Amino acid sequence: xxxxxxxxxxxxxxxxxxxxxxxxxxxxxxxxxxxxxxxxxxxxxxxxxxxxxxxxxxxxxxxxxxxxxxxxxxxxxxxxxxxxxxxxxxxxxxxxxxxxxxxxxxxxxxxxxxxxxxxxxxxxxxxxxxxxxxxxxxxxxxxxxxxxxxxxxxxxxxxxxxxxxxxxxxxxxxxxxxxxxxxxxxxxxxxxxxxxxxxxxxxxxxxxxxxxxxxxxxxxxxxxxxxxxxxxxxxxxxxxxxxxxxxxxxxxxxxxxxxxxxxxxxxxxxxxxxxxxxxxxxxxxxxxxxxxxxx
Amino acid sequence: xxxxxxxxxxxxxxxxxxxxxxxxxxxxxxxxxxxxxxxxxxxxxxxxxxxxxxxxxxxxxxxxxxxxxxxxxxxxxxxxxxxxxxxxxxxxxxxxxxxxxxxxxxxxxxxxxxxxxxxxxxxxxxxxxxxxxxxxxxxxxxxxxxxxxxxxxxxxxxxxxxxxxxxxxxxxxxxxxxxxxxxxxxxxxxxxxxxxxxxxxxxxxxxxxxxxxxxxxxxxxxxxxxxxxxxxxxxxxxxxxxxxxxxxxxxxxxxxxxxxxxxxxxxxx
Numbered sequence: 001x002x003x004x005x006x007x008x009x010x011x012x013x014x015x016x017x018x019x020x021x022x023x024x025x026x027x028x029x030x031x032x033x034x035x036x037x038x039x040x041x042x043x044x045x046x047x048x049x050x051x052x053x054x055x056x057x058x059x060x061x062x063x064x065x066x067x068x069x070x071x072x073x074x075x076x077x078x079x080x081x082x083x084x085x086x087x088x089x090x091x092x093x094x095x096x097x098x099x100x101x102x103x104x105x106x107x108x109x110x111x112x113x114x115x116x117x118x119x120x121x122x123x124x125x126x127x128x129x130x131x132x133x134x135x136x137x138x139x140x141x142x143x144x145x146x147x148x149x150x151x152x153x154x155x156x157x158x159x160x161x162x163x164x165x166x167x168x169x170x171x172x173x174x175x176x177x178x179x180x181x182x183x184x185x186x187x188x189x190x191x192x193x194x195x196x197x198x199x200x201x202x203x204x205x206x207x208x209x210x211x212x213x214x215x216x217x218x219x220x221x222x223x224x225x226x227x228x229x230x231x232x233x234x235x236x237x238x239x240x241x242x243x244x245x246x247x248x249x250x251x252x253x254x255x256x257x258x259x260x261x262x263x264x265x266x267x268x269x270x271x272x273x274x275x276x277x278x279x280x281x282x283x284x285x286x287x288x289x290x291x292x293x294x295x
Numbered sequence: 296x297x298x299x300x301x302x303x304x305x306x307x308x309x310x311x312x313x314x315x316x317x318x319x320x321x322x323x324x325x326x327x328x329x330x331x332x333x334x335x336x337x338x339x340x341x342x343x344x345x346x347x348x349x350x351x352x353x354x355x356x357x358x359x360x361x362x363x364x365x366x367x368x369x370x371x372x373x374x375x376x377x378x379x380x381x382x383x384x385x386x387x388x389x390x391x392x393x394x395x396x397x398x399x400x401x402x403x404x405x406x407x408x409x410x411x412x413x414x415x416x417x418x419x420x421x422x423x424x425x426x427x428x429x430x431x432x433x434x435x436x437x438x439x440x441x442x443x444x445x446x447x448x449x450x451x452x453x454x455x456x457x458x459x460x461x462x463x464x465x466x467x468x469x470x471x472x473x474x475x476x477x478x479x480x481x482x483x484x485x486x487x488x489x490x491x492x493x494x495x496x497x498x499x500x501x502x503x504x505x506x507x508x509x510x511x512x513x514x515x516x517x518x519x520x521x522x523x524x525x526x527x528x529x530x531x532x533x534x535x536x537x538x539x540x541x542x543x544x545x546x547x548x549x550x551x552x553x554x555x556x557x558x559x560x561x562x563x564x
Binding site: 058060062065093094097228229230232233235239261264265266288290291292293 | 324325328341470471498499502505506507508509510513529531532535538539542543544
């Protein structure tokens with residue numbers, strides 16, 4: 001008996017989700033209809049005005065109606081399937097936003113295990129797959145998916161930037177600092193790299209990870225407004241990383257303030273999961289106390 | 296600049312003409328097919344049938360062109376290119392369409408544009424015109440229009456109308472994004488009627504929802520929750536929420552059009 005493929009196996013999913021060419025049903029229908037008209041024309045010429053001509057005309061009339069009906073039905077079914085696929089992608093998006101990773105992973109496993117109907121839905125599913133893999137700390141797989149998207153799927157500027165950011169973050173988490181640095185340099189060169197909160201966050205993380213706290217703090221202070229405008233509650237990530245940077249420079253008061261801000265916006269457990277480098281702060285600084293109603 | 300009243304009149308007229316035309320073409324096609332076998336009318340119906348088919352194909356193509364014209368407008372509105380979006384929508388609304396969906400979509404885009412331009416009355420009128428149609432399988436559009444309508448009515452001070460629109464939304468299964476928008480609308484409505492208790496009902500869940508919102512909405516929602524907490528003398532919760540909102544956005548931006556929030560931010564923490 002063949003063993004079941006492992007959960008979220010990247011190579012299997014990339015191959016299985018490739019859209020397949022469809023049977024050209026519409027071409028057969030059109031061909032059949034044209035054939036019927038030609039046939040009727042020749043039969044008409046061989047027995048003009050005969051009863052067979054009347055029967056044939058009626059048949060062709062019904063055939064035409066049937067053809068229109070089939071085309072409409074085929075379009076309807078196709079649209080319904082595409083909508084169902086889009087709805088599934090939307091559901092994965094919601095699960096990822098709600099941080100319900102196991103459900104998102106299961107859904108992606110199901111969706112990507114069969115050929116996608118639309119390349120767009122597949123591209124979106126692959127993006128979410130890369131996020132889920134990163135959440136499970138499978139950074140190498142996440143980078144593979146990002147690389148596949150960048151090399152195989154045409155992307156608009158915004159999506160391209162987002163994919164490159166995700167890739168750079170995974171490379172950093174994987175401790176592949178050389179490639180991460182190259183990825184950051186590439187991101188800086190693009191037009192989207194200007195005033196990008198995502199890029200600022202990746203750079204702050206890189207600087208904290210490589211022991212350049214002063215540069216991390218400088219970047220944070222320079223980009224704080226951009227980080228607030230673009231990241232919403234994820235600005236907590238930047239506060240947490242800069243707290244670590246202050247701590248590395250032994251600026252304890254600033255570190256406490258930044259740590260307080262970070263934990264005010266995001267639970268400590270979630271921040272530590274994202275950035276293991278901040279875990280030493282838990283023994284040195286006080287997190288922001290949450291009121292009873294939300295604790 | 297498109298006149299909203301004129302556009303709505305034209306939209307309704309176009310829908311009626313398209314419905315009549317569709318019915319007419321179908322009737323002729325059916326007559327052509329059934330005349331001979333059922334009524335024994337011996338005549339060559341094929342040219343008429345082909346002509347009907349041809350007209351249908353040409354009009355379908357034109358409808359598709361209209362849909363394509365309108366398709367760009369959401370991205371133009373999002374990019375703040377309102378004039379270009381308006382010209383696209385204008386062209387789409389003026390072109391003939393055999394199918395209702397294309398016209399309804401264009402009118403919806405116009406409502407979104409007017410909403411983005413803060414022209415609340417016009418956007419509300421367009422939403423109402425849209426919601427008066429049978430939207431069939433376009434439920435997503437119905438939900439988006441109801442959310443927009445509720446927002447416009449809150450901005451116009453028509454709180455009864457806003458309550459009605461929000462009430463209708465409970466008949467639908469909302470997406471996460473829609474549920475987030477509705478939560479902000481409910482909070483915005485809540486402070487206007489002084490419903491502090493209900494604003495804080497299930498506050499834990501509401502805060503989790505806030506964490507998924509874009510920055511300004513997240514900040515404003517939490518500021519409104521903080522206000523409700525102050526009103527109910529839950530000072531610790533109020534301070535915590537207020538600090539979170541201040542970390543996300545500038546207080547002036549958060550309290551735009553909401554003097555009660557301005558007042559709250561002026562008080563010491």
